[in-house]
Amino acid sequence: MNDRFDPPAARGCLDTPVLKQRGQHEVFCGLTGIIWLHRKMQDAFFLVVGSRTCAHLLQSAAGVMIFAEPRFATAILEETDLAGMADAQVELDRVARELLQRRPDIRQLFLVGSCPSEVIKLDLANAAQRMSAEFAPRVRVLNYSGSGIETTFTQGEDACLAAMVPVLPDTDAREFLMVGALPDVVEEQALGLLRDMGVETVRVLPAPSRDAEYGVGPNTVYALTQPFLTDTHEALARRGARHIAAPFPFGEEGTTAWLWAVAREFGVKRATFDAVTERPRARARKAIERAAAPLRNRSVFFFPDSQLELPLARFLTRECGMTATEVGAPFIHRAVMEPELALLPEGPTLAEGQDVDLQLDRCRASRPDLTVCGLGLANPLEAEGLTTKWAIELVFTPVHFYEQAGDLAGLFSRPLRRRDALRLAEAEV
Numbered sequence: 001m002n003d004r005f006d007p008p009a010a011r012g013c014l015d016t017p018v019l020k021q022r023g024q025h026e027v028f029c030g031l032t033g034i035i036w037l038h039r040k041m042q043d044a045f046f047l048v049v050g051s052r053t054c055a056h057l058l059q060s061a062a063g064v065m066i067f068a069e070p071r072f073a074t075a076i077l078e079e080t081d082l083a084g085m086a087d088a089q090v091e092l093d094r095v096a097r098e099l100l101q102r103r104p105d106i107r108q109l110f111l112v113g114s115c116p117s118e119v120i121k122l123d124l125a126n127a128a129q130r131m132s133a134e135f136a137p138r139v140r141v142l143n144y145s146g147s148g149i150e151t152t153f154t155q156g157e158d159a160c161l162a163a164m165v166p167v168l169p170d171t172d173a174r175e176f177l178m179v180g181a182l183p184d185v186v187e188e189q190a191l192g193l194l195r196d197m198g199v200e201t202v203r204v205l206p207a208p209s210r211d212a213e214y215g216v217g218p219n220t221v222y223a224l225t226q227p228f229l230t231d232t233h234e235a236l237a238r239r240g241a242r243h244i245a246a247p248f249p250f251g252e253e254g255t256t257a258w259l260w261a262v263a264r265e266f267g268v269k270r271a272t273f274d275a276v277t278e279r280p281r282a283r284a285r286k287a288i289e290r291a292a293a294p295l296r297n298r299s300v301f302f303f304p305d306s307q308l309e310l311p312l313a314r315f316l317t318r319e320c321g322m323t324a325t326e327v328g329a330p331f332i333h334r335a336v337m338e339p340e341l342a343l344l345p346e347g348p349t350l351a352e353g354q355d356v357d358l359q360l361d362r363c364r365a366s367r368p369d370l371t372v373c374g375l376g377l378a379n380p381l382e383a384e385g386l387t388t389k390w391a392i393e394l395v396f397t398p399v400h401f402y403e404q405a406g407d408l409a410g411l412f413s414r415p416l417r418r419r420d421a422l423r424l425a426e427a428e429v
C-alpha cells in the first residue's frame, strides 16, 4: 500500500526541462547570513575581511541591533591593501590577535571573505590555519566566503556550515543531525516533536557552542531544513553521513513529509507519528485556511533569489490554491530538490540561474498577481503595477514547521490584501 506521506506516483515537475540562465544577477551577497548565524553560535565571532561597503552592508542589515559586545565586525581592507602596497595578512593577524585578547568568550573565529578579498586573492584558508595553530585549543579559526560574486545571500550560511563539517570529530554513534540555522523557538518545536516520537539523539548543525559539539560518521543520518545547504550536504556526505531526502518543512504538507521521513528512518510507528502530529497538523491546516484566502486562484512568479523558491512554490500551489507561472532558483541541486520537484504541480516554467532582463520580460508578459523577488526589483515592479513580495523577508521570518505555517501563508497574502484595499479605496474616490 502506498504510504500517504511517501512521494506521490505522479512525477510533478521532475521531467520539466529547466531553462538555464547565465546572465546578470540581482541578489544580495552571503555576508547577510552573519545576521542570523551570529545569534545561533554564542561563542562565535565573524570577522569580515572586506571594504567599507561590506561594513556598511552589515551595519544596515543588522539595522536596529546595537550590541555592547557584538559578534561580528569588518577588518577593512584599505586602498594600500587593495593595491598590494601593504601586507594584508600581517594586518589581519594583528586585528585577530587584538580581538581574541580582548574577548576571551570567543571560541570560534570565522574569517569571512568578501568580493574585495577575493579580487586581491587574499588567502584566508592559510590565514585561518596559521591563526588556529597560534590560538588552539582555546579558539578554532575557520574561513569561508561571503562574497557576492556569482553567489546568493543564503550561500553565506551554506559556506559557513560546510566549513564546520570537516573539523567535527569522528563518531560511529547512530544519531540524527538536523541541519540549518533556525530561530530558537522553531528549532525547539521541531526537537520537541522528534522527542515525542521517540527519536532520541538529535543534534543540530550549527551547534549553539563548541562545547555542545558532537561527532559525524557513517551512522549519522541528516536532513536539511533549508534548501540552500547544498555544499553542507556534500561535506556531510564526504564524512560518510547519509542524507534523508525529503520535502522541506514548509506548510503542513512539507512539515509532515519531512518529519515522517525522519520518523521512518528511526522506526517510529505510524500510530505514534499520528498521535504526535495530529493536533499541530490540524492547527497548521486551520491557520493556512485563514491566511490563504486572498491567495486562492491567483498566480505567482518567482525570481531566483533565496533558493527557497521551489519549496515555496510547492506550498503556495498545493496548500494555498495558487498557480505558479515561473519558478526561478539560483541553483537546482537535483538530489536535494527531487522530492520538491515531484510534488510541484506541472505547469510553471522552471529556470535556474538568472538573466534578469529576460526574466523581467517574461514576468511582464505573464502579469502575475504576485511576484516574489529581491529588494532591487521590487520597487520598479511595484511602479509598473505588479504586487511584490521581498524574498529576503522569508529568510528573516520564522516560517518552518507547523506552528509557523499560517504565518508563511500570511507573508504572501499581505501584499495582495494591501493591493486589494488600495484598489478598493481608489475605486471609491
Ligand code: SF4
Binding pocket: 028, 029, 030, 031, 050, 051, 053, 054, 055, 057, 113, 114, 115, 116, 146, 147, 148, 149
Ligand atoms: S561582499 Fe561584495 S557584494 Fe557583499 S557588501 Fe562586500 S563588496 Fe558588496
